[in-house]
Amino acid sequence: MTELERVPPGIDPNVPSSARVYDYLLGGKDNLAIDRAFAERLLSVAPDTRLVARANRDFLVRAVRLMAEQGVRQFIDLGTGIPTSPSVHEVAHKIAPSASVVYVDYDPVVRLHTEVLLALDKNVVSVQADVREPGAVLDAPEVAELIDFSQPIGVLLVGVLHFITDAEDPAGIIAAFRDRMAPGSYLTLSHAMAESSPEAVAQLTTATASSPIQATFRSHDQVLALLDGFELLEPGLVPVHDWRNSDDLPLLPRDELPMLRIDGALGRLR
Template identity: 40%
Template sequence: MADEEWSPAGVDLTTPNTARIYDYLLGGKDNYAADREVAEQLIEVIPEARMAARENHAFIGRAVRFLAGEGVRQFIDIGTKLPARGNVHEIAAEVAPDATVVFADGDPVVLVHARALLAGTPRTAAVRCDPHRPEAVTADPEVRELIDFEQPVACVLDRVLHFIGDPAEAAAAVRRLHEALPAGSHLVFTHITHDPEPESGGDVGEVFKPTSGHFWGRSRAEILDIVGSFELVEPGLTYTSLWRPVPSRPAVAHPERTFTLAGVGRRR
C-alpha cells in the first residue's frame, strides 16, 4: 500500500478516488485508507469486484497487444487511471518498442501520480484532458509533439464513458473523437453495464457517494449506440473476459459477473 505518511504533492489522502480504488482492486500500492474502505464496501455489494477489475485490465492489455500486432504505433490512453504494471505503455512496448503512448486525464490526482510514475520513461507523456471531450486531446501541443495525426492512432477510453451521465452526450463525444482521428485509427473502450443485476445499481451508487466520481451503468443496446460511429472488430461488444481470450488463461466461469462490456472499434 502507499505510504500514508508520504504522497506526491497535491494528493488528497482523505477523499476516496476512483483511480486509486481501481488500483487497490488490482492489488496495486498507489492507494490509501479512504480508497480501501470504499473498495471493501464495493466488494460486499459485488463480491466479484476484484475479478472484474482484473478482467478489465487484462482486456486492455489484449486489445493493445492486438493493435500493436496490427501495426499501430501510437496510443492515447484517455482517462488513464494510474499507469501501473501491465498498462498501455508497457504492453505496447512488448510488441513494438518504438510505440508512443500519451496518458490523458482530467483528474489532478491521477496526473500527479502518472507524471511521477512515468518520469524518465521515453516516448510517453501525461497531459490534462477533459474525458467528456476526448477529441480535445488531439489539439494539445504536447500531444502533437509525440503523436503524428497523419498516421493511425489507438485511443483507449477505459472506464470513461460511463462517467458521462447523458448517453447522447457520451455518443457525441465518441463521434467527435471519431472525426478527429485519421482513417485506420481505433477506439478501445470498456463500459459498466447493469444488465446482469439491475437491482444492484442503487447499492453501488451509495458506495461511491464519498468519491468525486459517479458513473451510470447502461444496457448493451445503449452502449452500442454510444460507440456506433466506430465499426467494431470481432467479436464485437462482449464482456471483457470474452474478448479474444488467451487460450492458456483460465476461463471466467460467469463472464457477465464482470459487469463490464468492452470492444475495439475501427475508424474507416
C-alpha cells in the same frame, strides 16, 4: 491521514478517486483510506469485483496488443489511472519499440506517478486533463508533439465512460476524438453494464450518487450506440473476460456473468 497517504496539493483525502479505487482493487498501494473504504463497500455488494477489475485490465492488454499487431504505432489512453504493469506503452513496445503513447488523466496523483515512471522514455508522455473536455486533450502541446492525426491511432476509454453522465455527453466526447482520427484508427472501450445484477446496479448507483465517481450503468444497445462510426472486431461487445481470451484458465468462468458486469469492444474507424 498516515505518512503513506500524503498526496499532492489540491487532493482532498476525504473524497474517493476512481483511479485510486481501481488501484486498490488491482492490489496496488497508491490509494487512501477513503478509497479503500469505498472499494470495500463495492466489494460487499459485488464480491467478484476484484476479478472483474483484473479481467478489465487484461482486456486492455489484449486490445493494445492486437492494435499494435495491426500496425498502430501511436496511442492515447484516456483516463489512464495509476500505472499498472503491463501498461499500454509496455505492451505496445514489445511489438513496436518506437510506438508513441499519451497517457491522460485529470487526477494529479496519476500524473505524478506516471511522470516518474516515464521520465526516461521520450516516446511516452503524461497529460493532466479531463476527458470531459476533449478539446483540451486534443490541443495539448504534448499531444500535438507526439501524435500525428493523419496516421492511424489507438484511442482507449477503458473503464472510463461509466463515470461520464448522460448530461456530460459521452457520445459527444467520442465524436470529438473520432473526428480527428484517420481511417484505420481504433477505439477501445469497456463499460459497466445495466445487465449487471439488479441488486448491484441499484446499490452501486445509490452508493456513488453525487460523488466524484458516480456510476452510470448503460445497456448493451446504449454502449453500442457510443461506438457509432466504428466497425466492431469480433466478437463485438462482450464481457471483458470473454473478449478474445484464449487463456486456459480465465479469471472468470465463461458461462457465468459476475454481479458487476463490464463489457468491452474494439472498433475500427471506417
